[in-house]
Amino acid sequence: MSHPILAITSGEPAGVGPDLCAALPRREWPARLVVLGDRAMIAARVHAVEPSVDVIDYQPGGSARPGAIEVLHVPLAAPAVPGRLDAANGRYVLDILDRAIAGCKSGEFAGMVTAPVHKGIICDAGVPFSGHTEYLAEATGTPLVVMMLVGGGMRVALVTTHLPLKDVSAAITRPLLTDTLRILHADLVRDFGLPAPRILVAGLNPHAGEGGHMGTEEIDTIIPVLEQLRAEGMDLVGPLPADTLFVPHTLQQGDAVLSMFHDQGLPVLKHASFGGGVNVTLGLPIIRTSVDHGTALDLAGSGRADPGSLFAAVELAITMAKARGRS
Numbered sequence: 001m002s003h004p005i006l007a008i009t010s011g012e013p014a015g016v017g018p019d020l021c022a023a024l025p026r027r028e029w030p031a032r033l034v035v036l037g038d039r040a041m042i043a044a045r046v047h048a049v050e051p052s053v054d055v056i057d058y059q060p061g062g063s064a065r066p067g068a069i070e071v072l073h074v075p076l077a078a079p080a081v082p083g084r085l086d087a088a089n090g091r092y093v094l095d096i097l098d099r100a101i102a103g104c105k106s107g108e109f110a111g112m113v114t115a116p117v118h119k120g121i122i123c124d125a126g127v128p129f130s131g132h133t134e135y136l137a138e139a140t141g142t143p144l145v146v147m148m149l150v151g152g153g154m155r156v157a158l159v160t161t162h163l164p165l166k167d168v169s170a171a172i173t174r175p176l177l178t179d180t181l182r183i184l185h186a187d188l189v190r191d192f193g194l195p196a197p198r199i200l201v202a203g204l205n206p207h208a209g210e211g212g213h214m215g216t217e218e219i220d221t222i223i224p225v226l227e228q229l230r231a232e233g234m235d236l237v238g239p240l241p242a243d244t245l246f247v248p249h250t251l252q253q254g255d256a257v258l259s260m261f262h263d264q265g266l267p268v269l270k271h272a273s274f275g276g277g278v279n280v281t282l283g284l285p286i287i288r289t290s291v292d293h294g295t296a297l298d299l300a301g302s303g304r305a306d307p308g309s310l311f312a313a314v315e316l317a318i319t320m321a322k323a324r325g326r327s
């Protein structure tokens with residue numbers, strides 16, 4: 001089996017993404033890693049952190065050169081200053097993603113691993129953008145994808161992702177919950193080697209609604225969906241009160257958790273694993289993994305950003321590529 005070729009999108013140029021790429025040659029990867037971004041900017045940021053690392057042009061059809069960083073050039077629109085966001089480069093960040101997505105669709109890349117982007121500055125550039133997850137769904141014509149973070153011994157998937165808290169309840173419908181569980185179940189089987197995954201499903205309200213006295217979404221939406229999918233053979237536990245779902249004794253009884261909204265599940269996971277976790281988009285026709293952290297503008301250009309999460313994201317992408325026969 002040959003090694004997969006992975007696109008590493010360097011992300012927001014004012015953030016830590018380009019710095020993290022400098023750490024990639026520290027390991028011998030069973031993959032060819034191609035960094036997408038502005039060649040001169042990447043070289044400058046890499047050499048500020050790792051002066052001895054060679055930065056070379058990516059040659060399609062070529063082969064990996066151990067110890068060097070291969071760059072697929074995507075030109076900046078404006079000079080990038082570490083720590084200083086510039087809306088002029090909002091489109092640049094999306095150009096990188098578009099090139100990686102095109103390469104994944106065509107088979108040039110086995111998958112893509114994303115360094116962090118800054119959602120706000122892309123919106124400021126005039127492009128409504130709520131995250132890679134939603135952008136990838138649209139770019140690949142996928143009606144529904146599922147965000148899952150992996151780390152600290154946990155897998156935490158979300159029913160809703162980047163939307164205001166006030167809109168969460170209305171967004172959680174029976175069709176959305178049903179389809180989310182189907183995608184989560186299918187991808188746990190395919191990519192995570194779990195033939196019969198047990199999924200712990202959180203309630204939405206305190207104490208999972210306390211029998212309807214603290215909210216009725218559990219009774220109206222969550223319980224009927226779980227009953228229907230259990231009848232089809234899925235192993236689902238819940239709805240469980242979210243405050244005690246993450247107690248180790250409960251957590252160890254499942255293979256993954258399904259949280260109803262972003263900050264119900266992710267703070268727990270990030271508390272346990274920040275800097276070593278992975279964000280993976282389930283349900284896509286392509287492989288996409290990501291770091292678990294943001295642009296860390298305060299650390300950009302300092303050489304102090306921890307590459308642990310990027311390493312974990314690359315590892316998971318390689319594992320998924322093997323599971324899908326993309327090596």
Ligand SMILES: NC(=O)c1ccc[n+]([C@@H]2O[C@H](COP(=O)([O-])OP(=O)(O)OC[C@H]3O[C@@H](n4cnc5c(N)ncnc54)[C@H](O)[C@@H]3O)[C@@H](O)[C@H]2O)c1
Nearest residue numbers: 115116117118119120290292293294295296298299305306
């Ligand atoms: N995958 C992604 O693209 C992604 C993920 C999360 C957040 N974001 C975006 O990043 C931007 C900034 O978000 P934020 O400030 O909430 O979170 P952040 O993760 O950028 O920063 C939170 C804290 O963690 C530290 N930190 C982050 N990454 C680190 C690393 N690799 N090593 C050491 N310390 C690190 C930062 O210095 C900061 O103190 C926002 O626009 C957010 O939407 C993007």
Ligand SMILES: N[C@H](C(=O)O)[C@H](O)COP(=O)(O)O
Nearest residue numbers: 131132133134279290292293
């Ligand atoms: N929700 C993610 C997290 O907290 O790590 C992050 O915002 C990145 O999301 P995308 O993968 O959709 O960019």
